[in-house]
Amino acid sequence: MAALAAATRTKRQARRDSDSTPTLPLPAFRPFQLCTLTEAVPSGDDWLFEMKFDGYRAQVAISGGKARIFTRNGHDWTEQFSVLLPSLQSLTAGSALIDGEIVAIDAHGRTNFSMLKTGIRAGIPLKFYAFDLLDQDGRNLSDLPLIERKARLEKLIGFRDPSDSLQFSTHVQGDGDALLKTMCEGGHEGVIAKRADARYVGDRTTSWLKIKCTKRQEFVVGGWRPSDTGKGMASLILGTYENGQLVYRGRVGTGFTERMRDSILAQLKTRSLKSSPFAAVPRDIARLANWVRPELVAEVAFSEITPDGSLRHPSFKGLREDKPAAEVVLEQAGVSVPRAMLDPKFGKDIAQALGIKLTNADQVIYPGTDITKAHLAAYYAAVSERMLQHLSDRPLSLVRDTRHDLTDTFFQKHQLPGMPAALRAGELKKLSGKDSRILWVEDLAGLIGGVQMNVLEWHVWGARRQQPHLPERMVFDIDPDEDLGFADVRQAAFDIRDILGALGLASWPLVSGGKGIHVVVPLVPQADWSEVKQFCQNFAELLARNEPHRFIANMSKAQRKGRIFLDYLRNGQGATAICPWSTRARAGGTVAMPVTWDELGELAAANSFDIFSAAARAQGPDVWEGYFEAQQVLSEPVQQVVRR
Incomplete structure (x- = not known):
């Protein structure tokens, strides 16, 4: 004080x-x-x-x-x-x-x-x-x-x-x-x-x-145990929500006055349930439990969370009426998910359950960290629901690293011997009339198959293989000169968003996991690749003409000094861009992360998320709300604006 x-x-x-x-x-x-x-x-x-x-x-x-x-x-x-x-x-x-x-x-x-x-x-x-x-x-x-x-x-x-x-x-x-x-x-x-x-x-x-100074947070009351005399309440049975389920976190029986016990018990009795509201409860706890509707929220101090997720030395501090029970989740220090969620054993078990033989599962794949191949399998299991929306059934380019030291990575677009069957392979005919060999995945097994093949990056077409001539998105890749800071990149993203918005096109930001930002525009698959690529090129050239001191539409690094290259080349048929939620072949296990425009204003770098923080975000609401519902087309009037 x-x-x-x-x-x-x-x-x-x-x-x-x-x-x-x-x-x-x-x-x-x-x-x-x-x-x-x-x-x-x-x-x-x-x-x-x-x-x-x-x-x-x-x-x-x-x-x-x-x-x-x-x-x-x-x-x-x-x-x-x-x-x-x-x-x-x-x-x-x-x-x-x-x-x-x-x-x-x-x-x-x-x-x-x-x-x-x-x-x-x-x-x-x-x-x-x-x-x-x-x-x-x-x-x-x-x-x-x-x-x-x-x-x-x-x-x-x-x-x-x-x-x-x-x-x-x-x-x-x-x-x-x-x-x-x-x-x-x-x-x-x-x-x-x-x-x-x-x-x-x-x-x-x-x-x-x-x-x-001490560990303390809210917990949902899902039941109570009577005292040994059968009169009054001995303890409250507590939980937090995880993936929509109430997870048992232990009991609290200290910190109450007798008056508090009587008052809380009266509230509990009006909320009686015949069955447990928890996903699971230890048998010895359930045997004497009285279940209640999970509506009351208790604030509890404790010394630590045990490895099995329960409270140690809890003490009751009071009931809260200012927070809905449905919002109560287990708080963890930092923005990262508890590493238990990415338990390497879980990664191995997932691979085995999907029929993927995960060899050298304990091999460290990011030098200077403890992130192993098994960690990566657990990560993709945690984010697959979010990631597959952007990945499944789209032709891919893969970045692999067979030496596990990030010094000799390589791109792969075609099937090679020894690849798991979950990594699908086939052909399609491009606009040019040529046949093209492609890879794609359909499910989590495909992602885990990629982990087995040491895939560190997933790059996707902007179209599905079933409609290869009609892109479903545009990507404006903001690629800065190495001397520019992230604040310059971030401001460029906001400016691109505003110009697109003036044209009636909503956009969503993706921090690349490296140095740049992708501004992504979902489209109804109507215009073909030539129209979309031409629009993006005209857009980039428009920015370069209006602000030549900031933007350049030429990919030459020699000419980029102090400026930002707006890479429109991501929008041609056969070209790919990093998939949201994909890991990167960069130090630290960073991830290409979808963010909101408000969040982007708060970030200090494009590599702010690693696999642990990304897995935590995947358990919450989709930050790209409305992306897949957007009904946007490249109308002729819009294309005319950027042509001028």
Whole structure:
């Protein structure tokens, strides 16, 4: 707390805007920006560090003398938090949308979640710590850097007495390790690290990180066990969701007062179920269990997650009403999936089940890592549902590495002796009239067959083999001069997106796993390859004519100095581009990853994802939502625009 107090800026009196300020509409609720759990504290002055509060995340909408308080789910809890209203209602005669956390402070100066629950019911004093300003006087501030948003917020709130229910959440810039040590020694939750230059994104991002002093998270209550006397509740049976199933995570029987036990038991009895809501539960636990509908969410502290996925030394902290049970998943440090998901034994078992003999399964395939051939098989099993949408039944180019050191990789487009049958081979007739030998896969067995053949990259045509003359997508490959930074590549992608959007064509970004970005445009298979390639060439030349200092449409590296080559050659029949979710033949086991446009604005490099983080993303929602439903054609008017 002392470290945070030392960071406070020049004290200002709490202020209220002029009474002549026009009345503005109450700002609407927006999705919250959420943090990614990590164990490492980021370094550098481009990070701001704040105290991690133990309370309810809230969004406050203010206009004149009116204020509304919204929970993380967008529910209006103004009445429940009415003790905060006097300070909020008098803050400004204009309007504001403020992000922050509602807390109760115990006698030791710590935020206390259990006290907060009591305070909501009993009306004891609570505090709202404001840490972000999303809207002010009708202006959307989300695109401003965080450091600027916080400066505006601090000016708006001004200096306040410590007893005031509205407080500004101060921060320190850089030196996050020292602040974390201070927080942990003081018995606090931990710290939040935020990129000083980042915009506000209503999603979970890596520009906001949480570093905890102790392990603690939410779990879904799926049942309870009675005490040995048969009266009352001994413990809660807990789980988290994984792939739509409730997975057993253990029990918690400590941390309750008798009153809490009675109150929770009353809620459990109204939710009784005859059968278990879990995917599986140990027999000795199930024998005495009472099952309930998985609706209640408990916050639990614990020492660690055991290798079998259960809690060790759990302690109950309280029930949460601000998070739906369906959203509760097991948090893991960093953006990577637990390596258990990519267990090499699982990779071997998958290969065997599919009839693929995985030889040298323990061979390390990325020097300097522990990633083996078996890891790669497990990875493709984890992402196959996502990847096969882009891969199956499309002619392929493969990049193989038989030496396992990334020094002698080679392309392959045709069948060679010894290849597994799951890697299909055949012929098709191209537009030129020539027959062409092709490879393709249809299922996970094909992917695992590729792993057996040391395939590290999967490059695909933009058309299916059944309609080889009609492409289903265009790819704009942004290939920068090696002296350009990722920020230049990223800005080029945004510019290409905007121009395509003006032409009525929606696009989706793919970070390549190397240095570049692909802007991908799905198409109804209607125009043939010559039309699509000509459009892409005209588009690239249009950019090069309009901004010759930034873009070049000539692939010559000698002429590319300081500029970006927009590679339109990916769009000819027979040409291929890296498949989304494919690994790359690059150090570290990086992956070509589909991202959203908002995410792209937060990424620091095109090789930000490895097989572990990619496998984790594959278990969540499809970030290319709407891609396969897009009904887009290259109309003649659109083609005429780029011809000019």
